[in-house]
Amino acid sequence: MEPAPWQPNRRSGVxxxxxxxxxxxxxxxxxxxxxxxxxxxxxxxxxSFGVNRSTVVTAMDELAAxxxxxxxxxxxxxxxxxxxxxxxxxxxxxxxxxxxxxxxRPNLPAVQEINRAEFRPGxxxxxxxxxxxxxxxxxEMGRLLERMADRVPELGYGEPKGDPGLxxxxxxxxxxxxxxxxxxxxxxxxxxxxxxxxxxxGLLRRGxxxxxxxxxxxxxxxxxxxxxxxxxxVPMDDQGLRPELVAPYARQYGGSLLYTIPTFxxxxxxxxxxxxxxxxxxxxxxxxxxxxEDDVYRDLWLDEPPPAPLKAGDSGGxxxxxxxxxxxxxxxxxxxxxxxxxxxxxxxxxxxMQSDYGSSAIxxxxxxxxxxxxxxxxxxxxxxxxxxxxxxxxxxALERHFTGLADWNVPxxxxxxxxxxxxxxxxxxxxxxxxxxxILINPGHLYDREAGNCLRLSYSYASLEELEDGIARLAGIxxxx
Numbered sequence: 001m002e003p004a005p006w007q008p009n010r011r012s013g014v015x016x017x018x019x020x021x022x023x024x025x026x027x028x029x030x031x032x033x034x035x036x037x038x039x040x041x042x043x044x045x046x047x048s049f050g051v052n053r054s055t056v057v058t059a060m061d062e063l064a065a066x067x068x069x070x071x072x073x074x075x076x077x078x079x080x081x082x083x084x085x086x087x088x089x090x091x092x093x094x095x096x097x098x099x100x101x102x103x104x105r106p107n108l109p110a111v112q113e114i115n116r117a118e119f120r121p122g123x124x125x126x127x128x129x130x131x132x133x134x135x136x137x138x139x140e141m142g143r144l145l146e147r148m149a150d151r152v153p154e155l156g157y158g159e160p161k162g163d164p165g166l167x168x169x170x171x172x173x174x175x176x177x178x179x180x181x182x183x184x185x186x187x188x189x190x191x192x193x194x195x196x197x198x199x200x201x202g203l204l205r206r207g208x209x210x211x212x213x214x215x216x217x218x219x220x221x222x223x224x225x226x227x228x229x230x231x232x233x234v235p236m237d238d239q240g241l242r243p244e245l246v247a248p249y250a251r252q253y254g255g256s257l258l259y260t261i262p263t264f265x266x267x268x269x270x271x272x273x274x275x276x277x278x279x280x281x282x283x284x285x286x287x288x289x290x291x292x293e294d295d296v297y298r299d300l301w302l303d304e305p306p307p308a309p310l311k312a313g314d315s316g317g318x319x320x321x322x323x324x325x326x327x328x329x330x331x332x333x334x335x336x337x338x339x340x341x342x343x344x345x346x347x348x349x350x351x352x353m354q355s356d357y358g359s360s361a362i363x364x365x366x367x368x369x370x371x372x373x374x375x376x377x378x379x380x381x382x383x384x385x386x387x388x389x390x391x392x393x394x395x396x397a398l399e400r401h402f403t404g405l406a407d408w409n410v411p412x413x414x415x416x417x418x419x420x421x422x423x424x425x426x427x428x429x430x431x432x433x434x435x436x437x438x439i440l441i442n443p444g445h446l447y448d449r450e451a452g453n454c455l456r457l458s459y460s461y462a463s464l465e466e467l468e469d470g471i472a473r474l475a476g477i478x479x480x481x
Contacts, residue, residue: 005048005120016051020059028068028079039069039077110431110446111220117440124470127442128461129266129415130331135386135460137329137379144369153365157357160349162188162337163364169371170323170337177298178312179321181339187349190359192296192324192336193223194352199257199292199320200227202351203344208256211249211289213241215448217266218259233448234258238409240265240272243280247287257290263306264297264414267447267456271412274307281310285318296324296336299380301413302388317341325367327415328380335359335367387415387460390467394459397468401475415460418444421453425481430455433477439470 008019027033039045042060046053060077063069070080117123153163161167167183174181189195196218204210206228212218214233224231232253234245241260249255260280262272272280284291293310311321317340324336338348352358370376391410394417398408407420427443434441444454462470 007050017055017058017062020049020051020056021062024059024063025068033079035079037079039079110443114440114442117435122438123440124438124466125440125461126457126470126474127440127455128458130327130461132461132463134463135383140375140379141330144366144375148365148369153361155361158361158364160353160358161186161345162359163361163368166364166368169368173371174339178308179339185342185345186337186339187345187352188359188364189336189338189352190334190356191326192294192322193221195322195336195338195348196223198348198351200224200229202348204229204256209253210257210259211246211253211255212259213261213265215267215444215451215454216259217261217447219448220446236268236270238270239276240270241280243276243283246280246283246289250287250289255289257292258284259292259294260310261294261297262310263295264300264411266297266414267416267442267444268418269409269411269414269416271306277307277310278313281313281319285316291319292322293319294322296322296327297414298323299328300384300387300415302384302391303412306413311339320344328383329370329376333363333367335363390459390464393464393467394457394471397471401472405475405478415458417457417459419455419457421455421478424453425478427452430477430481433481434474437473437477439474441474
């Protein structure tokens with residue numbers, strides 16, 4: 001967990017505004033805030049420091065008088081160009097030009113703000129797509145680490161595709177789901193997101209078009225866009241992505257790959273039916289369109305097991321299949337896998353070795369122990385029970401407070417309820433208003449620019465009390481806009 005934000009010492013004899021001046025001056029003098037860096041707003045600084053805005057204004061006036069900050073024509077306060085004349089005779093490199101020149105796109109501003117706000121004390125997180133700390137198996141993990149103390153894994157670099165034992169265990173687990181995958185055709189990755197990065201730089205040309213559901217989680221992460229790819233959404237219905245549109249969209253936009261989350265879709269929670277999966281796979285094979293199936297939520301079924309993966313019906317090697325332990329066991333373990341044609345896996349393994357020389361040997365051994373010992377399935381049974389209870393609490397609260405304000409479907413698994421507001425509200429205003437009241441939400445426009453009237457609510461992270469309280473308060477905010 002990140003350390004708490006700096007705050008002035010109220011017990012000190014030094015005035016609060018002077019402490020703030022010294023703190024900001026150190027940020028500038030130490031090079032953390034180079035020339036041209038935009039300073040957070042006075043309101044944001046006051047909230048972060050826990051002081052009145054007038055205290056921040058006094059501190060900023062002193063820094064401006066010293067020539068260290070200035071207000072630009074377009075608004076906003078930045079570190080002044082003459083700052084290094086005040087602090088030293090030799091100006092530093094213009095780091096802002098380097099930052100702006102980087103090829104990897106920054107997160108969307110709203111995503112950056114969500115990432116920062118998640119660690120503020122007292123924030124109620126209604127949109128976070130991960131397990132609550134109380135659902136993570138800390139005691140079991142501790143006992144497993146103790147057992148492993150006598151069997152420390154190799155501490156050197158491992159095989160390019162990952163630990164052979166873990167790959168054999170994953171292959172056996174995939175076989176139980178109807179997938180045929182040998183250990184040689186499996187690559188262990190540091191979470192599913194790394195697999196997306198490897199695919200973007202290892203298999204696709206710049207300018208390639210990725211077809212995907214609209215809305216989709218992939219819109220909220222710039223991994224493909226940073227590699228020069230373009231995303232093109234394909235409409236969904238209540239059974240998932242519409243397969244009859246795949247060929248027309250692939251022809252019109254020159255699609256190179258279809259990315260899909262058919263099981264407990266992020267953000268809508270939709271489960272693609274078995275007939276729909278067969279039709280989608282047939283449409284993609286007829287169009288010669290490779291498929292990337294993201295199946296990281298599969299084990300989180302709450303009512304009944306979902307249909308077999310698309311990959312289970314893939315006899316021609318056209319589907320790349322992604323799995324992970326991040327959503328079910330531990331996001332910090334950073335263990336996932338991808339399976340597909342062996343030449344593809346070898347290509348991705350080569351690129352992975354160039355970037356990180358393989359996933360953590362300790363994490364891989366831990367994952368192997370979890371999957372092979374039966375502990376993982378026992379944990380899943382407990383986890384499903386806890387998530388069912390959380391889902392019921394969230395749905396009951398929605399019935400009480402959002403009836404007439406929004407519509408939603410009951411998710412059969414995963415983490416999310418896709419809330420569709422009946423009355424349009426400006427997404428930014430709703431986000432800001434909720435955040436001011438200590439509630440962090442994930443607005444729908446992160447997943448589809450046209451879904452501004454939607455919210456992705458998660459029942460997996462907030463405590464039961466927070467779920468009830470947060471949904472009630474959020475309904476009041478929506479009703480008041």
